[in-house]
Amino acid sequence: MAVREPRGRGGRRPTLEQVAERAGVGRGTVSRVINGSPRVSEHTRALVEAAVAELGYVPNTAARALAANRTDAIALVVPEPERRFFAEPYFSDIVHGVGLALAETEVQLLLTFAGGDRERRRLAQYLGAQRVDGVLLVSVHAGDPLPDLVDQLGVPAVLSGRRSADERLPSVDSDNFGGGRAAVGHLLDRGRRTIALITGPLDVYGARRRHEGCLAALAAAGRPVDPELVAEGDFTEEGGRRAMAELLARRPDLDAVFAGSDVMAGGARLVLRGAGRRIPQDVALVGYDDSVIARHLEPALTSVRQPIVEMGREMTRLLLEEIAERAGGRPARGAGERRRLVLPTELVVRDSS
Amino acid sequence: MAVREPRGRGGRRPTLEQVAERAGVGRGTVSRVINGSPRVSEHTRALVEAAVAELGYVPNTAARALAANRTDAIALVVPEPERRFFAEPYFSDIVHGVGLALAETEVQLLLTFAGGDRERRRLAQYLGAQRVDGVLLVSVHAGDPLPDLVDQLGVPAVLSGRRSADERLPSVDSDNFGGGRAAVGHLLDRGRRTIALITGPLDVYGARRRHEGCLAALAAAGRPVDPELVAEGDFTEEGGRRAMAELLARRPDLDAVFAGSDVMAGGARLVLRGAGRRIPQDVALVGYDDSVIARHLEPALTSVRQPIVEMGREMTRLLLEEIAERAGGRPARGAGERRRLVLPTELVVRDSS
DNA sequence: CATCACGGTGGGAGCGCTCCCAACGTATCG
DNA sequence: CGATACGTTGGGAGCGCTCCCACCGTGATG
Numbered sequence A, B: 001m002a003v004r005e006p007r008g009r010g011g012r013r014p015t016l017e018q019v020a021e022r023a024g025v026g027r028g029t030v031s032r033v034i035n036g037s038p039r040v041s042e043h044t045r046a047l048v049e050a051a052v053a054e055l056g057y058v059p060n061t062a063a064r065a066l067a068a069n070r071t072d073a074i075a076l077v078v079p080e081p082e083r084r085f086f087a088e089p090y091f092s093d094i095v096h097g098v099g100l101a102l103a104e105t106e107v108q109l110l111l112t113f114a115g116g117d118r119e120r121r122r123l124a125q126y127l128g129a130q131r132v133d134g135v136l137l138v139s140v141h142a143g144d145p146l147p148d149l150v151d152q153l154g155v156p157a158v159l160s161g162r163r164s165a166d167e168r169l170p171s172v173d174s175d176n177f178g179g180g181r182a183a184v185g186h187l188l189d190r191g192r193r194t195i196a197l198i199t200g201p202l203d204v205y206g207a208r209r210r211h212e213g214c215l216a217a218l219a220a221a222g223r224p225v226d227p228e229l230v231a232e233g234d235f236t237e238e239g240g241r242r243a244m245a246e247l248l249a250r251r252p253d254l255d256a257v258f259a260g261s262d263v264m265a266g267g268a269r270l271v272l273r274g275a276g277r278r279i280p281q282d283v284a285l286v287g288y289d290d291s292v293i294a295r296h297l298e299p300a301l302t303s304v305r306q307p308i309v310e311m312g313r314e315m316t317r318l319l320l321e322e323i324a325e326r327a328g329g330r331p332a333r334g335a336g337e338r339r340r341l342v343l344p345t346e347l348v349v350r351d352s353s
Numbered sequence C: 001c002a003t004c005a006c007g008g009t010g011g012g013a014g015c016g017c018t019c020c021c022a023a024c025g026t027a028t029c030g
Numbered sequence D: 001c002g003a004t005a006c007g008t009t010g011g012g013a014g015c016g017c018t019c020c021c022a023c024c025g026t027g028a029t030g
Helices: A016-023 A027-034 A042-055 A061-068 A082-087 A089-103 A117-128 A146-152 A176-189 A205-220 A237-250 A262-274 A292-296 A308-327 B016-023 B027-034 B042-055 B061-068 B082-087 B089-103 B117-128 B146-152 B176-189 B205-220 B237-250 B262-274 B292-296 B308-327
Strands: A073-078 A108-113 A134-137 A157-160 A171-174 A195-199 A230-232 A256-259 A284-289 A302-305 A340-343 A346-348 B073-078 B108-113 B134-137 B157-160 B171-174 B195-199 B230-232 B256-259 B284-289 B302-305 B340-343 B346-348
Touching: A016 A027, A016 A042, A027 A042, A061 B061, A073 A089, A073 A117, A073 A308, A082 B089, A089 A108, A089 A308, A089 B082, A108 A117, A108 B108, A117 A146, A134 A146, A134 A308, A146 A157, A157 A308, A171 A176, A171 A308, A176 A195, A176 A205, A176 A256, A176 A284, A176 A302, A176 A346, A195 A205, A195 A237, A195 A262, A230 A237, A237 A256, A237 A262, A256 A262, A262 A284, A262 A292, A284 A292, A308 A340, B016 B027, B016 B042, B027 B042, B073 B089, B073 B117, B073 B308, B089 B108, B089 B308, B108 B117, B117 B146, B134 B146, B134 B308, B146 B157, B157 B308, B171 B176, B171 B308, B176 B195, B176 B205, B176 B256, B176 B284, B176 B302, B176 B346, B195 B205, B195 B237, B195 B262, B230 B237, B237 B256, B237 B262, B256 B262, B262 B284, B262 B292, B284 B292, B308 B340
Parallel strands: A073 A108, A073 A134, A134 A157, A157 A171, A171 A340, A195 A230, A195 A256, A256 A284, A284 A302, B073 B108, B073 B134, B134 B157, B157 B171, B171 B340, B195 B230, B195 B256, B256 B284, B284 B302
Antiparallel strands: A302 A346, B302 B346
16 A cells, blocks of 8 residues: 555656665665775676666665765855846856866756845755755855855855955955956056056955056056046946046046956946047057956957856865865864965957057 | 764754754644644644744755655756856746746755756756756757656656647747737738748747748738748848848848847848848838847847746746645646646837838 | 684664654533 | 544654664685
């Protein structure tokens, strides 16, 4: 008498026990074969593998998760509304990179949106339910409590970017400093003398580092930094326009502009055009992110590329390491020994400079 | 002596048993409260809820899945490489709709890409492992074996679109016939007399229905269908260009074009421009999908909109119903009684017609 | 020839939950 | 007042797996 209905027409799926019986071995042995333990004789292994194939056995994830206290799944947590996620190529590349790192493994990727307040509360529940072995946190803003919450829950996590220089959590960042320096260095190489800087919001760590890179390039060339040539934007096009207008008013003689993002560069471009400046003849323009915008702008925008796919891959690698380590019973690392990675950025020169 | 290390610094999470003890009740009672059973007295319920809150109890998903034989998770299976998924707004809207339908429930969404052959094999494994209660299959091509595979595995599934008129699986489609009819009807209303049709690949069910809708509109207006005015495209821009060139060569007197997708309409537009035809003065142009392209084209493209968000929501609703039904022990429905839904399309008139 | 080591193996004891049945009141009825 | 009913409740029996310990046989060792 079947107590519960087998699911669907596929019928009940075979269990470890049945495979063991079929192969004429014990449960433990089958388990060892399934999990690739070396402590099984060649002969027995073949026997078991045959039985597995005949029965079409697939281990039940829930049972495994319960017994082994791991899920073989990680979550990519996006603290943004879905819309933005899909709109930005950044995320697409991250997911791609994560997929590459996961391809070799049996680990499953879950996508979780935590845009609203309500979703965030649910996320905490979710992580508490031990549905995943760890999380990748992308697009984390400075001051966001989410990373700390995750950390407190004892869930392994890796961030993309950092919230500050001494980020407590494992993170993968790109070399914002180097990117900013390369951009301004390039403008100097091109013989530009009066270089204006439109920064991102300076309380965002990445934006500040970019700016510091710019200053370093100027310093290395023995140029003084003129505060009149610096304006802060907010990563929006509107912000870029405002900053550019300001700069142009203060220093009509500027012959180059570095903007901390392509979007802001797009705004700056509009203002420059409006003022009758030709790009790049009168004013050279360089952006940051190497987004689609960069290629589609007229003229095509020189920009600093971040290796986003690579970042996704590295984040995943770090996370898997972290998970493996904790599972090994070793205590979680202190803040000091947490993994951190900074990947190189690259200047892509196009027509605007 | 702890045999296994508690995970991370969060320490071991409380279990049902501990909640029961704290509340001074039995395990069964706590379970009933957690699952919202009505067979619990108000007093006891309050007791248990207090204990749950104090201990910060969250049920362990794996244990629940194992015992109850359900996972409270569904997968959105995308049989495409990741790139395309992110590139097309279609998917973004589907995900959005799915999210809406899931918001009320405790069901989790998993995103799975099955672009390559290898991924497909893994998907089968995955579904066999009973990781999800059901799947949403989007962007299924005619002749794709994936849906049948899923069905054979006994996993509840819902398709977006259909593979044929008598699709065996539950599906949510949009009214392609009505969309095609509306588009051509609109052109007739505008007084166009010589309407050319660029169809999608006619072995794709949706494309064929669109085309049939066009023919119906012409028939309703008492217009004969001139085979010279029909050309088959392949949903690409290049295909649209080729078809348009052909049509223009055969019938230079055409004064309107309906293309089975916005992308093909974009290709057609280039050829029309090249031939010196003004849109819409000389030739009216209508597309299909109402994608971003439509709004950004010059002139803005009249197009047929599908309610994609709604489709995502309805797919999810159907799937959840299907799952609930099967869990109830009722046998899976035969092909005849499977759920099917067709949502209305809508013509969005812009400047090109 | 007894002893030891070790690769290989079987199977008990859980993991934390749901399901269900038996048992407990207490209220209702004849 | 005993019998019946019903709303509640406790807890046993698993779900299918991993982990680990005990045990087997073999070959090497003293």
